[in-house]
Amino acid sequence: MEHNYLYLNIAEAIASQIRSGVLREGDKLPSVRMLCAEHEISMNTAKRVYLELETQALIESKPQSGYFVSNLYYDEIPLPQVSSPILLANNKEPKEIIRKVYSNMGNRDITLFSYSTLYDDFLPLAKMKKEIVAASRAMVHGGVEYDSVQGNINLRRMIAQRSITWGGSLKEDDIITTNGSMSAISLCMLALGKPGDTIAIESPCYPGIFQLAIDLGFKVIELPTDPVTGIKIDALREAVDHIDMCLLISNYNTPLGSCMPDENKKEIVELLDKHDIPLIEDDVYGDMYFGTQRPKCCKAFDKTGNVLCCSSVSKTLAPGYRVGWVSPGKYKNKIMHQKLVHLISTPPLMQEAVASFMKSGNYDKHLRKLRKDIYSNYQKYLNTIITSFPLGTKVNRPQGGLSLWIEFDPRVDAMDLYDLAIAEKISIAPGRMFTVQEQFQNSIRLCIGLPWSAEVEYKLKRVGELSKQLLHNE
Structure with a gap:
């Protein structure tokens, strides 16, 4: 029996050839029968390969002629x-x-x-509505009571399990839930800084980040940023003597879309740790990769607890759910204090529903x-x-x-x-x-x-x- 995702592997191999220029605009692809023979797959699997590539707008079919590489103009x-x-x-x-x-x-x-x-x-609204109803029935008093300050245990457990996908090895006790990723970032800034401190960010950067920093009385330094590889490490090295903290969206940042290579992430983590400068990492887009493998987080290279990794389901499920979290490393007690002061607790019902959605396999x-x-x-x-x-x-x-x-x-x-x-x-x-x-x-x-x-x-x-x-x- 053919593997369920064999067609995706074959489609990705052809897609890589198109993106790299091996296959160019107008090139004709093998017929469905030839694809079957080349890869020893069924006719149905071969058709799924080409359907997948058509869905990605990489190829187009021409009646009576076959499949051809689309006009993409990438070069x-x-x-x-x-x-x-x-x-x-x-x-x-x-x-x-x-x-x-x-x-x-x-x-x-x-x-x-x-x-x-x-x-x-793009949103699984019907399935999530069922999860919310089921969670309200399963939870004591329907989820109307305060949860623990650290947050829903089931959600923290699922986030810990999923950390292996980005190179982490978190435990449920390493995680604090928040009202979305910006809530997590806010708690981090409150815990780490004071008015007059300086924070380094990417340039360009999501406006909510520097708005928050300025409202807290911070000074903002923007770092030169490459649209492919992220911030220029030499610029960060030049700035370390003048900053108190750093905040980066290391994977597919907005608005530039850059993704730091692993070697850059490792070097940045080591550089900031050496100078005792905490790194707040926003990984809200990390699960939205186009290739075959999820990128690692800076947190994966953190050996001392100096990286505070924030994320949420706002970009993958729905922004209105306000379900987020932070893995604060050695700053856990400070974040817990700030959450108690500013939030007291986070709404348990939505967290329980998201946790159940993850556990069922429906999230993946x-x-x-x-x-x-x-x-x-x-x-x-x-x-x-x-x-x-x-x-x-x-x-x-x-x-x-x-x-x-x-x-x-x-x-x-x-x-x-x-x-x-x-x-x-x-x-x-x-x-x-x-x-x-x-x-x-x-x-x-x-x-x-x-x-x-x-x-x-x-x-x-x-x-x-x-x-x-x-x-x-x-």
Whole structure:
């Protein structure tokens, strides 16, 4: 009997050849019968291989002719530049831009490319509703009482078991539950810092992170960041004598989409540990990889407990569930104190439901389908951007996550583009909202969490047309 996922292995091998350029646009692939003979598989398995590649928009079928590599244009589009912020503490928070963009949150009359979240068919809503009902029946008093300060034991146990997927070996006692990943990050900042302290972050960076830091009275240093490999370690090394803590999204960060190589993660962990600088790691996108293997966390290289690893199900199940956690290492007592002071407890019902969903195997099943669907979405978004946006537009090529970072010609002002787009009920995220410095004025972030449709394609093309309009007006 053929292995259930044999077709995925064969599909990934062909996909790798396409991505690497071994197979190029227009190349004809073996017929279904030839694929059966080459790999000694059934006709049904061979068809599933090509269906998988079609779903990823890597190949296309032509009636009476067979299967061909799609027109992807990968070699023709440049990557965004490595960011080059000034290595000085800064706090020029773009409050008005952030307010404008987030004022549309939840408005389904607008096409929301601006928020890094999943929508509609990507979410297992029906299954989770059943889990919530079952949890309310199973829990004493229906889950209405306070839970322990550390959080739901079943959820902590499942998170500990799952830590092996990213190179960890956590125990349930190593974990504290929170109200989402930002809640975990907030508790870490409160526990580790005081007004006047300096925190180092990526550049560009998720605005909620530097907003929180500034509200707590911290100074912010942005580090140069590569769209493929993450922060430049030499810049971090230069900054260590001037910072009190560091916060990084090491896997598929938003908005740039970079993923640090393992050797970089190890070097960063050792560098910060040597200087006794705690590292807060946000791994909220780690499970959303496009390849065959989940990336490790910085926490996997932590030998002294100096890394506080935060995550949640907000990007994989639903943001509204507010189920998150932190593995705080040697700072556990400090985090527990902050949680008691600021939260007292976390709602046990949703945590129990998520724990049950994980234990049943349904979460992993959901993730397998989600990764495939998001990757297909990514391909369609990328192809549309390449064909519809101005010539010379730079686009990142993330290997996971939900963010596309687009860099236009310097003559395109992202705020002007935002104003034109929102007038047509399209919301984008201008690049300036991801920094506390005056940079990224000609960049935007687009989220790929909206399921592909004719309307999404039309609206995405309109963003490209509007950016061309701004160029022609110059």
